[in-house]
Amino acid sequence: MSVNSTTKPANETNITVAGAGPVGALLAIILARKGYNVNLFESRPDSRQHDIYQGKSINIALSDRGWLALEAVGIADKVRQDAIAMKKRIMHAIDGTITEQAYGKDDQAIWSVSRSGINEQLLNLAEKEASVSLHFEKRLTHVDFTTGCTSFSFDAGQKKSHIEIDADYIFGADGAFSKVRRLAQETPRFSYSQSFMPQSYIELTIPANENKSGDARFKMAKEALHIWPRKDFMLIALPNPDGTFTCTLFLNDESKNEGEHSFNSLKKRSDVITFFNDNFADAMPLLADPIDDFMAKKASPLFLVNVDPWVINNKVALIGDAAHAMVPYYGQGMNCGFEDCRELGEIIEQYKGQWHDIFPAYQKQRKINADAITELAQRNFVEMSELSGNSDFLLQKKIEAKFHQLHPELWVPLYSMVTFSPYLPYSQALAIGDEQKIIMAKIMQIANIESCWQDDFVYQKLLQLVEEQLKSKENIDV
Numbered sequence: 001m002s003v004n005s006t007t008k009p010a011n012e013t014n015i016t017v018a019g020a021g022p023v024g025a026l027l028a029i030i031l032a033r034k035g036y037n038v039n040l041f042e043s044r045p046d047s048r049q050h051d052i053y054q055g056k057s058i059n060i061a062l063s064d065r066g067w068l069a070l071e072a073v074g075i076a077d078k079v080r081q082d083a084i085a086m087k088k089r090i091m092h093a094i095d096g097t098i099t100e101q102a103y104g105k106d107d108q109a110i111w112s113v114s115r116s117g118i119n120e121q122l123l124n125l126a127e128k129e130a131s132v133s134l135h136f137e138k139r140l141t142h143v144d145f146t147t148g149c150t151s152f153s154f155d156a157g158q159k160k161s162h163i164e165i166d167a168d169y170i171f172g173a174d175g176a177f178s179k180v181r182r183l184a185q186e187t188p189r190f191s192y193s194q195s196f197m198p199q200s201y202i203e204l205t206i207p208a209n210e211n212k213s214g215d216a217r218f219k220m221a222k223e224a225l226h227i228w229p230r231k232d233f234m235l236i237a238l239p240n241p242d243g244t245f246t247c248t249l250f251l252n253d254e255s256k257n258e259g260e261h262s263f264n265s266l267k268k269r270s271d272v273i274t275f276f277n278d279n280f281a282d283a284m285p286l287l288a289d290p291i292d293d294f295m296a297k298k299a300s301p302l303f304l305v306n307v308d309p310w311v312i313n314n315k316v317a318l319i320g321d322a323a324h325a326m327v328p329y330y331g332q333g334m335n336c337g338f339e340d341c342r343e344l345g346e347i348i349e350q351y352k353g354q355w356h357d358i359f360p361a362y363q364k365q366r367k368i369n370a371d372a373i374t375e376l377a378q379r380n381f382v383e384m385s386e387l388s389g390n391s392d393f394l395l396q397k398k399i400e401a402k403f404h405q406l407h408p409e410l411w412v413p414l415y416s417m418v419t420f421s422p423y424l425p426y427s428q429a430l431a432i433g434d435e436q437k438i439i440m441a442k443i444m445q446i447a448n449i450e451s452c453w454q455d456d457f458v459y460q461k462l463l464q465l466v467e468e469q470l471k472s473k474e475n476i477d478v
Helices: 022-033 064-072 076-080 115-127 179-184 269-279 290-296 333-350 355-385 391-406 414-420 426-443 456-477
Strands: 014-018 037-041 059-062 084-086 088-092 098-102 110-114 132-135 139-143 150-156 159-165 169-172 191-206 224-229 234-239 245-252 300-308 316-318
Touching (some): 014 022, 022 037, 022 064, 022 333, 059 115, 064 333, 064 414, 076 115, 084 234, 098 391, 110 115, 115 132, 139 179, 191 290, 224 355, 269 290, 300 355, 316 355, 333 355, 391 426, 391 456, 426 456
Parallel strands (some): 014 169, 037 132
Antiparallel strands (some): 059 110, 084 110, 088 098, 191 245, 234 245
């Protein structure tokens, strides 16, 4: 058994990280800079030399929580060079009407970044750390949750070979299909659940304008996330630096009622053509071979996991999607994983490298917040696919934005709390957002709100309701 590393200095402490995706690579950098020796293992080939992201979303939305973690390791500016700011949503109605909604203030945006690009930059940075060793095409086969020993298999010519790695601690950063997590299910009192969403997704493409340069390469507004909301399904598009857009179609696997569309019901080419022409007529001239793509691609499922505990025997811990895989509707999956890494680094400092204190604090601090953003992500499908094109919903957002301008200390919209308030825990954002929802329901019941929403009495009423809510909370606290 490994010596209890509470008695070891950092430079004599060995940590195995399983999974060299963006979260695993960032974690390795942070641990190395705390002085630890890190073995970073990946079952797939090196993403800098091979395309390992087939079947996964090409783009990810990076927001302030993610940027804060990248800034902590000094790579944010480099990543930003290849990122595109998306300052607003643009909603495309079924009749072609376009409406817009700013994500926040003028200088606030979420950023479209390449999943493979950010992974490669983090791997390059990890490789420069003297105490990080990278190992690719090594498949995890066994974890000893008592000793910290792991086994990996790999191809050695015509036969399989195995290596064993002794470590003081292990992190499972191996994603939504985590092998570390699967092996942890064999340990006592480990709770795990996996829930599939009704929707799956495929990716489509809007190519760049040929023979154009600069912003003219883009066939739609560049600094926006485009949404075609259709209630039970939707199409979204994120811009790429080369002028293309990566589009994702979210659609139910099975039809809920007869006549409704689903991946399973759209098998005939003629039905697929009708589906796209009826629902995405304005996107059809922009998309590259959407019918052929739809017919050829297998839809990828969307699911979320719930795990408890994240830490086993104060020896092995889960992090990122391995601990909290969530649906992508809030664009916070990788942001949350990066936040796991950054806050773990702070906890290591707080407890001065004493891992018997670090691990419990990590789980306590991160799990409640991962649970909160997982819940918000599920809810956000309705906002994106249905409410984002609803006039009452858009009006409510305008009222909230104006009240925020009048009283920024009293009201920050939920989206801004999640996306642009990186030091506010997700759990607090969820709780405050639920309170705001109750208050705004009362405001939206004001007679003729659509015509009087800019009048002073609306904001006086809103201020009164907020102050009453704050007073009731103070009484409860007392």
